[in-house]
Amino acid sequence: MMIKKENLIWIAIKTGLLxxxxxxxxxxxxxxxxxxKRDVIEHIITLGDFILLVSAVSAGIIAARAASNPxxxxxxxxxxxxGALAGLTTGILIIAFIGLSxxxxxRSVFLSASPSLFKLLTFKGGxxxxxxxxxxxxxxxxxxxxxxxxxxxxxxxITRAIFITFLMALFSGLFRVIMINRxxxxxxxxxxxxxxxxxxxxxxxxxxxxxxxxSMFWTARSKNLQExxxxxxxxxxxxxxxxxxxLLAYVVIMLPQVSGPFIAQVxxxxxxxxxxxxxxxxxxxxxxxxxxxxxxxxxxxxxxxxLLTSYGIFGLQHIPFWVAVPIAVLVAMMFGAFLGLPVLxxxxxxxxxxxxxxxxxxxxxxxxxxxxxxxxxxxGIIGIxxxxxxxxxEFLKVDVPRICxxxxxxxxxxxxxxxxxxxxxxxxxxxxxQKSRLGxxxxxxxxxxxxAEALGINLIxxxxxxxxxxxxxxxxxxxxxxVLVGSIFATSMQLIVSINVVALIIVGGMGSIPGxxxxxxxxxxxxxxxxxxxxxxxxxxxxxxxMMMLAKPEGLWPSQATLRELHHEDPGEDLDVASSQxxx
Amino acid sequence: MAxxxxxxxxxxxxxxxxxxxxxxFDIPEKSxxxxxGPNGAGKTTFFNMITGFGKIDxxxxxxxxTPIHRLRPDQITNRGxxxxxxxxxxxxxxxxxxxxxxxxxxxxHSSWISAVLGTPRVRAxxxxxxxxxxxxxxFVNLKGKGDMLARNLPYGAQRRLEIAxxxxxxxxxxxxxxxxxxxxxxxxxxxxxxxxxxxDDLGIAILLIEHHMRVVMGISERIxxxxxxxxxxxxxxxxxxxxxxxxEAYLGRGAATEGMANAHERYSDNKxxxxxx
Numbered sequence: 001m002m003i004k005k006e007n008l009i010w011i012a013i014k015t016g017l018l019x020x021x022x023x024x025x026x027x028x029x030x031x032x033x034x035x036x037k038r039d040v041i042e043h044i045i046t047l048g049d050f051i052l053l054v055s056a057v058s059a060g061i062i063a064a065r066a067a068s069n070p071x072x073x074x075x076x077x078x079x080x081x082x083g084a085l086a087g088l089t090t091g092i093l094i095i096a097f098i099g100l101s102x103x104x105x106x107r108s109v110f111l112s113a114s115p116s117l118f119k120l121l122t123f124k125g126g127x128x129x130x131x132x133x134x135x136x137x138x139x140x141x142x143x144x145x146x147x148x149x150x151x152x153x154x155x156x157x158i159t160r161a162i163f164i165t166f167l168m169a170l171f172s173g174l175f176r177v178i179m180i181n182r183x184x185x186x187x188x189x190x191x192x193x194x195x196x197x198x199x200x201x202x203x204x205x206x207x208x209x210x211x212x213x214x215s216m217f218w219t220a221r222s223k224n225l226q227e228x229x230x231x232x233x234x235x236x237x238x239x240x241x242x243x244x245x246x247l248l249a250y251v252v253i254m255l256p257q258v259s260g261p262f263i264a265q266v267x268x269x270x271x272x273x274x275x276x277x278x279x280x281x282x283x284x285x286x287x288x289x290x291x292x293x294x295x296x297x298x299x300x301x302x303x304x305x306x307l308l309t310s311y312g313i314f315g316l317q318h319i320p321f322w323v324a325v326p327i328a329v330l331v332a333m334m335f336g337a338f339l340g341l342p343v344l345x346x347x348x349x350x351x352x353x354x355x356x357x358x359x360x361x362x363x364x365x366x367x368x369x370x371x372x373x374x375x376x377x378x379x380g381i382i383g384i385x386x387x388x389x390x391x392x393x394e395f396l397k398v399d400v401p402r403i404c405x406x407x408x409x410x411x412x413x414x415x416x417x418x419x420x421x422x423x424x425x426x427x428x429x430x431x432x433x434q435k436s437r438l439g440x441x442x443x444x445x446x447x448x449x450x451x452a453e454a455l456g457i458n459l460i461x462x463x464x465x466x467x468x469x470x471x472x473x474x475x476x477x478x479x480x481x482x483v484l485v486g487s488i489f490a491t492s493m494q495l496i497v498s499i500n501v502v503a504l505i506i507v508g509g510m511g512s513i514p515g516x517x518x519x520x521x522x523x524x525x526x527x528x529x530x531x532x533x534x535x536x537x538x539x540x541x542x543x544x545x546x547m548m549m550l551a552k553p554e555g556l557w558p559s560q561a562t563l564r565e566l567h568h569e570d571p572g573e574d575l576d577v578a579s580s581q582x583x584x
Numbered sequence: 585m586a587x588x589x590x591x592x593x594x595x596x597x598x599x600x601x602x603x604x605x606x607x608x609f610d611i612p613e614k615s616x617x618x619x620x621g622p623n624g625a626g627k628t629t630f631f632n633m634i635t636g637f638g639k640i641d642x643x644x645x646x647x648x649x650t651p652i653h654r655l656r657p658d659q660i661t662n663r664g665x666x667x668x669x670x671x672x673x674x675x676x677x678x679x680x681x682x683x684x685x686x687x688x689x690x691x692x693h694s695s696w697i698s699a700v701l702g703t704p705r706v707r708a709x710x711x712x713x714x715x716x717x718x719x720x721x722x723f724v725n726l727k728g729k730g731d732m733l734a735r736n737l738p739y740g741a742q743r744r745l746e747i748a749x750x751x752x753x754x755x756x757x758x759x760x761x762x763x764x765x766x767x768x769x770x771x772x773x774x775x776x777x778x779x780x781x782x783x784d785d786l787g788i789a790i791l792l793i794e795h796h797m798r799v800v801m802g803i804s805e806r807i808x809x810x811x812x813x814x815x816x817x818x819x820x821x822x823x824x825x826x827x828x829x830x831x832e833a834y835l836g837r838g839a840a841t842e843g844m845a846n847a848h849e850r851y852s853d854n855k856x857x858x859x860x861x
Contacts, residue, residue, distance in 0.1 A: 447675035456689050
């Protein structure tokens, strides 16, 4: 099929219009203005600029792709024409927007269309913007086309380098803080590579070039390296692996000491969400039972530990945290069964609504005046004792406030170890469960409940176990959350927590354990680390979910089964031949 | 020969419709028995009654002398009845091997706690289960396809995998719901041979629902004919072929005077061109 020229121009303009509209949208919601306070490359490109550039470059890539016809040989001229046109259109749309803003008061509708935004967009007033935007747009479009036209072996390292350098730039403040407190040479290096909020120009160049080099080397040599690894004798392979794990463990153990409490706190929150994610991954990812009220089990774990260890007026007992946690997990499991029993026969959409109701009921009851004598109502439970690793004598005391003589898990830097260790333990348990008879039974139920039952799987028992074990993991998360904060309020058990957990599972990859961790880092960790993004957290979530559904529905780190599927692209033919030969 | 499954005066109603009306039915041990009948005759409903998918309204179904019609499907499978489905129902996103391993669920006893701890017993059990699953894969000519996702297997292989999964529950009675649906003549011939092999090698009684008359007549020791939920005939293939009520049920009044074999041939040709449902 030939692509007609008019058609091509129209496609390019349409792409440019679309990216321009996205850019204007981001301006109008205030994102560009907020993001312009953070640099990607210090004093050269701000995050806001970068996002506008990305929209123009992607327009170039998309238009160039639309212009190329897979049946014909490449016609770079056509591609460049389309890419340039798309980039130019984006630029023109932006100047039209700025022009419009100078004649009409957009601020009466769009609060973020502030004078400071336009001061920013017009480069502090003047008229130079009239030609700057179209020419930058044009250049971006051409850049996008060039990226598209590059052969795969160059394009992949370059896109990878851009992406990783961008990530380094986003987190450069953190790296700087971590490194600058070290000895002289490291501090010097930190100052050389990282600026206050972004990379320095030299830093960006070094990362960009280094990543391209490593990436190209890796694609060229990875096969050799793997072969080399397999040639090493078995004992050597094991010791290499052990060395790797030891190194990893060292990094994990040292991180809070080096990075300070803020990073530790972020890691704790990511771990807590990972715990909940691993729990929901059992009910939803493995057994296919959608639970939109998952925060309920988190709340149960939190309140149980709170009631058992608090010195406030609502504390029932003052037992040590280490005794309270197993109890909290058991209570959460009981609640799992308690939720599971009535909804055993409920499927699909109805199950989602029923569990949603359950989650809300737990939150409302916990915060209600009716149960306030037990759970503190809106005042919550305060004065929760921090966990303490001390002597047995301390451990056995049950009465008045305990003074911790050993190691107290007081702040995020200490609770970090508790949270990370719990997440690793639970991930391990989930992995073992996945590969067990029970894991297979869950997956069978997810795939076809009736058939699973007809193969001898007891639906009641298996589903209840899914609810209970999922709840247990979330309960553990709640228990740790309680000691992190030192108090519990029903208002922290919002519906949005449940939704976050579902979202992180979808983004990470349904049914995949590493996927849960990756999803928790991407959806919880990143917004926590980047305060600019956290203002647009839900926009970011929505966009991430839609993009995942469109581009990578299997998730960032898909489960083994999905991977296997990708490896067998079209096995149909040879199998038929093989089987008929076997029969003949 | 001893009777393995016996249904007495089984009635199933869907609202006002009587889907299965007072059917008596016996399956001798290690036999191959078929149920035939026009579409909507109640064959699959009857299957579902046996496997516990739907509860019967009246009557009794007993397996090896004990009633099973009040048991859950998983309990019935535990007694030794297994089935396949008219439209293949594998676990599409699990591998062929995992599909069979799920079928072995009843014979694995490790609790989830010992699975988490990874005790030697669990490992030994898993190893044995894997070996058994491989053996079953070989038995249905799917050697080496264990790691493929069930949905990526070609149609014929899916049918065989479904049978392997059913065999993994170690049944004494295997129910096959239209196993030859959508198969070409060559595959159908292989299937017939394969069904014989299951019975002869494993000593499993087989109950078939089948539209393909050449398969039914060639393989069955006894045939039961259902029409509008009622049993209208029962006997050996040759008895059924000459039974005027059967011909009438299939082809309407008047056709009964034509040769039955001829008529059936026409019917089955019809069937192969347009596989039902």
